[in-house]
Structure formats: structure tokens, C-alpha cells
Amino acid sequence: MERDLRxxxxxxxxxxPAERAAFETEMxxxxxxxxxVEMQRRLRARLAAAYDPVxxxxxxARLAAAxxxxxxxxxxxxxxxxxxxxxxxxxVGRLALPRGGEAPFAPxxxxxxxxxxxxxxxxxDAGPIRVGLSFRDRDGDYCRVFTSASDRVAGxxxxxxxxxxxxxxxxxxxxxxxxxxxxxxxxxxxxxVAVDGLIAGEPLDAAGxxxxxxxxxxx
Amino acid sequence: MEPIRRRIVELLPRLRRLARxxxxxxxxxxxxxxxxxxxxxxxxxxxxxxxxLDSWTFRIMKNAWIDEARARxxxxxxxxxxxxxxxxxxxxxxxxxARLEAAEVERAMAALPQDQRLAVALVLVEGLSxxxxxxxxxxxxxxxTSRLVRGRTALIAQLEKVH
Numbered sequence: 001m002e003r004d005l006r007x008x009x010x011x012x013x014x015x016x017p018a019e020r021a022a023f024e025t026e027m028x029x030x031x032x033x034x035x036x037v038e039m040q041r042r043l044r045a046r047l048a049a050a051y052d053p054v055x056x057x058x059x060x061a062r063l064a065a066a067x068x069x070x071x072x073x074x075x076x077x078x079x080x081x082x083x084x085x086x087x088x089x090x091x092v093g094r095l096a097l098p099r100g101g102e103a104p105f106a107p108x109x110x111x112x113x114x115x116x117x118x119x120x121x122x123x124x125d126a127g128p129i130r131v132g133l134s135f136r137d138r139d140g141d142y143c144r145v146f147t148s149a150s151d152r153v154a155g156x157x158x159x160x161x162x163x164x165x166x167x168x169x170x171x172x173x174x175x176x177x178x179x180x181x182x183x184x185x186x187x188x189x190x191x192x193v194a195v196d197g198l199i200a201g202e203p204l205d206a207a208g209x210x211x212x213x214x215x216x217x218x219x
Numbered sequence: 220m221e222p223i224r225r226r227i228v229e230l231l232p233r234l235r236r237l238a239r240x241x242x243x244x245x246x247x248x249x250x251x252x253x254x255x256x257x258x259x260x261x262x263x264x265x266x267x268x269x270x271x272l273d274s275w276t277f278r279i280m281k282n283a284w285i286d287e288a289r290a291r292x293x294x295x296x297x298x299x300x301x302x303x304x305x306x307x308x309x310x311x312x313x314x315x316x317a318r319l320e321a322a323e324v325e326r327a328m329a330a331l332p333q334d335q336r337l338a339v340a341l342v343l344v345e346g347l348s349x350x351x352x353x354x355x356x357x358x359x360x361x362x363x364t365s366r367l368v369r370g371r372t373a374l375i376a377q378l379e380k381v382h
Contacts, residue, residue, distance in 0.1 A: 004368045012342060014349055043375055044343055047240075049317065050324035051344045054236040060249055063235070066256045067228045189228050196224070 007033070011040040064189030068196055110157050110164045118144055118157055118164050119217070122209055132187070133195065134212065135203040140219040142212055143198055145191060147172055154187055156194045159217040168194040223263050226272050227256060233345065237277060240340035241284050243329045251287065255280040277345070277355045281337060288333060327377040335370030338363055343371070 009015050010023050027034045110118055117129045125131065132145040143158040154172035157164040170190045204212060234255060238248035258279050259266075266275050328336055341352040342363075353363040 001365070001368065004372065005364055008364065008368050008371065009349075012349070039375055039379065040371065043371055043378065046320065046324050046378060047339075047343050050321035051236050051240050053321075054239050055232045057232075057235070059231045059235070063231055063249060063252055063256065064228065066253050067224060067231060067260070189231070193225060193228055 007036050007040060011037060011044065059189055061187070064187075064192060068189055068192040110166060114146065114148065114157075115164055118146065120213065122206070122213070124206075133203050134209050135195070135199045136201065136219070137198040138200040140200075142217045142219065143167070143195075145187070145195060147187070154191050156191055156198075158198070159219075162216075162218075167198070223266065223272070224260065227259060227276065230273060230276055231256075233273065234276065234280065237280060237340055237345050238284075240328060240344045241280075241336060243325050251280060251284055254283045254287075258283060271351070274347070274351055274355050277341065277347075278357070281355060284337075285333070323378065324374075327374050330377065331370050331373055335366050335373065338366040339370040339374065342367055 006015075006023065010020065015023060027037065114129055117125075117127070117131060121127070121129075121131045123131050123134060128150040129146060129148045132147060134142060134144045137143050137158060141158050141160060143156060144164075145154070145156050147154045152171060152173050153169055155169035156167045158167055159165075168191055170188045172188055172191075231252070234252045235248065238251040238255075239245065242248040242251050255276060259276050262279075266272060328339070331339065337356060338352065341347045341355055342349065347355065349360050349363055349367075352367075353360040356363060
């Protein structure tokens with residue numbers, strides 16, 4: 001057991017430099033010790049190969065929702081209503097964003113079809129680009145969550161002056177086989193977190209959204 | 220959003236990895252993560268800022284998992300059958316081989332007694348130091364290291380068997 005403890009401590013990096021040097025000297029004169037070290041390293045590598053890929057899996061929406069309360073407080077009802085509105089009215093257009101590789105801190109400003117949907121779309125409108133939630137931030141500026149099924153991104157844009165600025169933009173995939181259906185619980189955690197970080201008060205209801213649109217989203 | 224929520228969101232991938240090492244079945248593992256997150260947020264006031272949030276959250280997971288294992292044995296629930304259909308959907312080659320390897324590791328982990336599995340998961344999967352892992356498990360470091368040695372001996376015996 002004492003020998004096993006030392007081997008483990010060596011492999012796990014728990015020996016101090018002096019103990020480590022002594023162990024390595026011993027290893028040179030004792031091939032069986034070196035063999036056991038090798039076996040322990042192999043075990044660590046196999047455990048890493050089995051479990052580390054979990055780190056790269058997308059976080060299931062229910063877990064992001066459990067951690068970021070925005071999904072429970074605002075997302076589900078709003079987006080559920082939106083899903084219920086999926087009847088017709090497919091907007092034609094493309095999101096004017098470059099594909100892939102956006103710098104994480106400087107997403108491009110919405111242009112083209114996305115800017116148009118942010119200006120005129122209401123939560124619940126169907127289409128490849130959809131607005132999911134509108135709210136005011138602590139400065140009183142209007143912000144809107146959007147998804148683009150065609151470009152497979154979701155994000156958050158806020159109105160500054162007379163234009164929209166993208167605050168968050170992240171990869172997003174609509175449910176397979178339900179390209180125009182969506183729900184708040186499907187939003188990436190980055191977006192939910194961003195909303196919770198910015199929102200002041202409650203999200204806009206339908207009337208509030210129409211009023212804000214009529215005023216050109218000026219605060 | 221409070222900083223603690225943001226940090227727990229950032230911890231989710233690691234919480235999922237630890238849960239997978241403990242619970243094996245991916246759906247059970249995510250249930251365990253969800254319980255952990257809910258409990259952590261409900262008790263956020265008990266976390267001392269400046270101390271490690273990951274260790275604190277892992278301890279909550281450890282307790283949740285032990286509670287769950289106890290409840291499961293009371294109900295007499297048996298483990299799900301060997302991974303039926305688990306291999307379906309991989310496009311062959313390296314992915315399939317990696318998946319088979321992982322399944323073998325998961326089987327060996329699942330066969331470990333609970334206390335050894337916890338020690339192995341925290342040190343060898345999560346990469347905690349002995350001291351950190353002993354703190355998470357609320358046991359002396361000597362107890363941790365002996366569980367760890369027994370656990371890895373059992374894993375090696377299982378995994379290095381000649382096929």
C-alpha cells in the first residue's frame with residue numbers, strides 16, 4: 001500500500017521536488033516501478049479520453065435554464081407564445097452577418113434583413129429570423145433577442161441612437177425538423193446570461209413592443 | 220445577474236463531466252447536475268466569496284449523488300441494461316473505437332464502490348489535488364488517498380485484463 005501510495009502521488013503530481021527526485025532515481029534502478037508508473041499514466045489517459053469530451057458537448061438547455069433564471073422567468077412563456085404563432089408569414093431574406101469566426105467581443109452591427117426584423121418584427125412573427133424577447137436595459141435602451149435559423153446564430157442587439165449594436169452573438173441551431181419553431185429554452189446559455197445581465201424590470205409585453213416600435217425604438 | 224450565477228453557468232461543462240463519471244447514464248448525470256445547480260443557487264448565501272466555487276459546488280453534487288444513490292437502493296431500482304443501442308449513430312472508424320474504449324472505462328467506473336468512485340472522479344477526472352478532493356468529500360486526506368489507491372487498482376485490474 002505504501003508503495004502504491006507513492007506511485008499514485010508521483011503520477012498525480014503530489015510529491016514535493018525532493019521526493020520526486022528520489023522517486024525518479026528509484027525508478028531508474030527498478031524497472032517494475034517504472035512499469036507501474038506507466039500503467040497509472042495509461043489509466044489517467046483512458047479516463048481523460050472517456051470523460052473529457054463531455055466538456056465540449058453543448059450544454060443542454062434545461063441545465064442552462066436552471067442556472068440562468070431568465071429562461072424560467074421570461075423565456076418560456078414568451079417563446080411558447082411565439083411557437084404557438086407559427087402559422088405562416090415566412091420572411092424572405094438573409095441575415096447580413098459573416099459566417100463563422102466572428103470575434104467574440106466585437107460582433108458586427110446588424111444590417112440588412114436582421115436590422116429590418118429588429119426594426120419592424122414583433123415577438124411571435126414567424127420567419128427565418130425571429131425576435132424572441134424585447135426589453136429595456138438599465139440605461140433605458142431597448143434590446144431584442146433574435147435567432148436566425150438560416151444562419152444558425154442567436155444573439156442580442158441593443159438600440160444605441162439610431163442603430164442596433166450586437167451585444168452577443170453565438171452559434172445556435174433550431175430544432176432539427178422544426179426550422180421555424182423555437183422556444184426560449186432552446187436559446188444558448190450565453191444569450192440567456194446576457195439578457196439577465198442587462199435587463200431592467202420585466203420584458204416588454206405585446207403592447208409595449210408595439211409602442212416602442214412606433215417610436216422607432218428611441219428611449 | 221449575480222456573479223455566482225454567471226460562474227455556475229461557466230462551471231456547467233465541468234459539473235457535467237463529474238456527474239458523468241459518477242452516474243454513468245447521461246440522462247441521470249444531467250439530472251444530477253440540475254439538482255446540484257438548483258441546490259447551489261438556493262444556498263448561494265452559504266458560499267463564502269474568495270473560496271473556490273468549484274469545490275463548493277462539487278460538494279453539493281457529492282451529497283446529492285449520495286442521497287440519490289440511497290433513494291435508488293431503497294426503491295430497489297436496478298441499473299439500466301448494458302448500453303443497448305448506444306453505439307448506433309457513430310460513423311465508424313476512430314469514433315466507434317473511441318466510444319468502445321469509453322464504454323469500457325464507464326463500465327469499470329460503475330463497478331467501483333461509491334466512495335472509491337468519488338475519489339477517482341475528483342482527482343483523476345476533475346484534476347483536483349488530494350487536499351481539494353479531501354475537502355470536497357469532507358474526509359481526511361489519508362482516507363482519500365487510500366480510497367484513491369484502491370479505486371485505481373480495481374480500475375487497472377478491470378481495464379488491463381487481456382481481451
